[in-house]
Amino acid sequence: MAGRTRNNPLALAVLALLWERPMHPYEMSMTLRERRKDESVRLNFGSLYSVVDSLVKHGLVEAASTEREGNRPQRTVYRITDAGAAEAVDWMTDLVQTPVKEFPQFEAALSFLPLLPPDDVARLLRLRAANLDRAITVLATTVDGARAQGLPDVFALEADYELAVLRAELGFVNGLAASIADGSLGGVELWRTLHAQSPGGRIDPDQLADALAPFFEGG
Structure with a gap:
C-alpha cells in the first residue's frame, strides 16, 4: 500500500492488531468489537477477509500458521511483516499530522x-x-x-x-x-x-x- 491511496481504515486496524500478535481473521473481528473499535472503523466479516487478502498480496502481512478447533474449518493465522510495520508507522504519521477533506x-x-x-x-x-x-x-x-x-x-x-x-x-x-x-x-x-x-x-x-x-x- 505504500505509495498508494490509503482509503480503508480497516486495513490499518488489521496492521495494528497483528502488531500485537498473530491472529486469524475471526479473532481480529472479535477483538475489534470487544474493544469497540468498530465504532471508529467500519467492520464486516466479508470486507475483513478482502482486506487481509490485499495486505498479503502487498507483502504487508503473511500467513504464519494454520489451526483447527474441533470440527470447525481450518483457520489461517496471519502475522505482520517488517514492510507492514513500516507501512503502519508511515500511515499513522500521515493520518495524525495531515488534515484531509472529508465529506460528511x-x-x-x-x-x-x-x-x-x-x-x-x-x-x-x-x-x-x-x-x-x-x-x-x-x-x-x-x-x-x-x-x-x-x-x-x-x-x-x-x-x-x-x-x-x-x-x-x-x-x-x-x-x-x-x-x-x-x-x-x-x-x-x-x-x-x-x-x-x-x-x-x-x-x-x-x-x-x-x-x-x-x-x-x-x-
Whole structure:
C-alpha cells in the first residue's frame, strides 16, 4: 500500500492488531468489537477477509500458521511483516499530522438546506439536537464506565474525539435552529420568501436562479 491511496481504515486496524500478535481473521473481528473499535472503523466479516487478502498480496502481512478447533474449518493465522510495520508507522504519521477533506452527509445536507422550508428545517434541527444529546449521554456514560474500571485515557482517545465532535455539532445545530427561528440567520427572509411564493412545496427553479444570480455573477 505504500505509495498508494490509503482509503480503508480497516486495513490499518488489521496492521495494528497483528502488531500485537498473530491472529486469524475471526479473532481480529472479535477483538475489534470487544474493544469497540468498530465504532471508529467500519467492520464486516466479508470486507475483513478482502482486506487481509490485499495486505498479503502487498507483502504487508503473511500467513504464519494454520489451526483447527474441533470440527470447525481450518483457520489461517496471519502475522505482520517488517514492510507492514513500516507501512503502519508511515500511515499513522500521515493520518495524525495531515488534515484531509472529508465529506460528511450532514455537511452535504447543509449545502442544500434551502430546498426545505425554513420552519421545517428548524424543527428537524431540533430533532437532530435531541438525537445528538442522547448519543452524547450514551457515549459519555460508556467511556466513564470504562475509565472507572481502569481503562487508561490513551486507549479511549477516539471516544474523547467523538464526544468533542458531537458536542461541537450539538452547539452548531442548536445555534442554527435558533437563528432560523428568530430570523437572525443571514438570508433567511429570502429563503422564506422563495418558499412562500411556492405553495406547492417546491421552489420554482426560475425564481431560485433569479434569487441566486446576483451572488454568483462573474464567479
